[in-house]
Amino acid sequence: MLMGLSGCGTVKGWLAEESHELPPTELVEFTTEFTPVKLWSTDTGGGSDSDYSDIAVWLQSEMAVVVGYEGDVSAYNAATGKRLWQASLDVPVITGAGGGEGLILIGTQEGEIFALDETNGDLLWQQQLTSEVLAPPKAAKGVVVARTADGRMRGLSASDGTVLWNYQRKVPLLSLRGASAAVVADDKVIAGYANGKLVALAIQSGQVIWEKSVAVPRGRSELERLVDIDSEPVIKDGIVYAVAYHGQVAAFDLESGQKLWSRDMSSRSGLDVAESGTIYISDDADYVWALQGRDALWRQTRLLRRKLSAPVVAGNQVVVGDFEGYVHWISRDDGRFVARTNISKSAIRSKPVVKDGIVYVLANDGELTAFKVQ
Numbered sequence: 001m002l003m004g005l006s007g008c009g010t011v012k013g014w015l016a017e018e019s020h021e022l023p024p025t026e027l028v029e030f031t032t033e034f035t036p037v038k039l040w041s042t043d044t045g046g047g048s049d050s051d052y053s054d055i056a057v058w059l060q061s062e063m064a065v066v067v068g069y070e071g072d073v074s075a076y077n078a079a080t081g082k083r084l085w086q087a088s089l090d091v092p093v094i095t096g097a098g099g100g101e102g103l104i105l106i107g108t109q110e111g112e113i114f115a116l117d118e119t120n121g122d123l124l125w126q127q128q129l130t131s132e133v134l135a136p137p138k139a140a141k142g143v144v145v146a147r148t149a150d151g152r153m154r155g156l157s158a159s160d161g162t163v164l165w166n167y168q169r170k171v172p173l174l175s176l177r178g179a180s181a182a183v184v185a186d187d188k189v190i191a192g193y194a195n196g197k198l199v200a201l202a203i204q205s206g207q208v209i210w211e212k213s214v215a216v217p218r219g220r221s222e223l224e225r226l227v228d229i230d231s232e233p234v235i236k237d238g239i240v241y242a243v244a245y246h247g248q249v250a251a252f253d254l255e256s257g258q259k260l261w262s263r264d265m266s267s268r269s270g271l272d273v274a275e276s277g278t279i280y281i282s283d284d285a286d287y288v289w290a291l292q293g294r295d296a297l298w299r300q301t302r303l304l305r306r307k308l309s310a311p312v313v314a315g316n317q318v319v320v321g322d323f324e325g326y327v328h329w330i331s332r333d334d335g336r337f338v339a340r341t342n343i344s345k346s347a348i349r350s351k352p353v354v355k356d357g358i359v360y361v362l363a364n365d366g367e368l369t370a371f372k373v374q
Helices: none
Strands: 007-012 038-043 057-059 061-066 071-079 083-088 098-100 103-107 112-117 123-128 138-140 143-147 152-157 163-168 175-177 182-186 188-192 198-203 208-213 234-236 239-243 247-253 260-264 271-274 279-282 288-292 297-301 312-314 317-319 326-331 337-342 353-355 356-360 369-371
Touching: 057 098, 061 369, 098 356, 103 143, 112 143, 123 356, 138 182, 152 188, 152 356, 182 234, 234 271, 239 271, 271 312, 288 317, 312 353, 317 356
Parallel strands: 007 175, 098 138
Antiparallel strands: 038 369, 057 061, 061 071, 071 083, 098 103, 103 112, 112 123, 138 143, 143 152, 152 163, 182 188, 188 198, 198 208, 234 239, 239 247, 247 260, 271 279, 279 288, 288 297, 312 317, 317 326, 326 337, 353 356, 356 369
16 A cells, blocks of 8 residues: 555545454443433535545534535524524535634635635635645634645734745655644644644744654554644643544643653544543544543443544533444543434544533534533
8 A cells, every 4th residue: 555655645534444444343232311402403514425524513603613525614503503604615625614813714625715704604815725724724813824734834814814924844654634723822823743743833923832742653664653643632721632643642731842741542533621631532442531641540442443533521421423423421430321312324523512511513414413511
């Protein structure tokens, strides 16, 4: 396979050929402790058959925004599910919407950034970049931050899309298909790269503030040396949490970049962090972990090879989706299953999102479901 690659290549999907030779674990029976309360659901029409797309829902200004593979953008009232507006861009998209600064931001496979008015979906500006956009753009402090597949991160003017700065890292010969979405914290932009590095830039200038390793390439083959940080870092109480493929989960001080602790872990899906500081991770075997610092509190192993989404903290539970459209509620106390429901026949690849007591789950066929946090 490697001989068939020329230049920089990517590994698509979930590395099924290497990691999932055995069939997925069948779902086990358990005593249901509550019935998830569905507040609303809607077919956004934004589905994708791609095995590597991650078209997540974006929450902004009491709206839930979804973009489909063909560039149809829809905004819904986050509380009721009523559609507020729709815009058709007629462009291929493989990642979800982003936003900020009154904008809804869409990145495309053709390397364009579209900025829409959050109130009505009208196009305000568009900008052509150098490569496909694999992570949702974000905006803060008058700057739009966009990641592209060629290792670049750019700062654009939120008012008209003018390029303000450019940061670039060399892309490894072989990398996973995807890119870590940037996270904005105060005057910094934090993002992970395919070489296992976590980088903090000044949002106004693009200047490097600090750069740290979450994983170091090891092994004889290019596949063994994959160390991508594809999931979005999480920032909580001045600490940056990140996890790499074939690497570690680690915590860094936001201001200085000092590594506070680390633990061997491999994950593409990602993690979430509770207010208590407990970290929840879906690893590459599809085990769900709870960590307090580097120490494991529990591990749920009965979703083996079910291609889990990243977990999200929702009240007293963590919520994950799987490849058959099931949503699993897992107790934060000890990792036991407490509820389960099926929302789609399609996979749930994107991390669920929680806001104002509601957890939003988007399946790959575009089915968006809102549940009450219990």
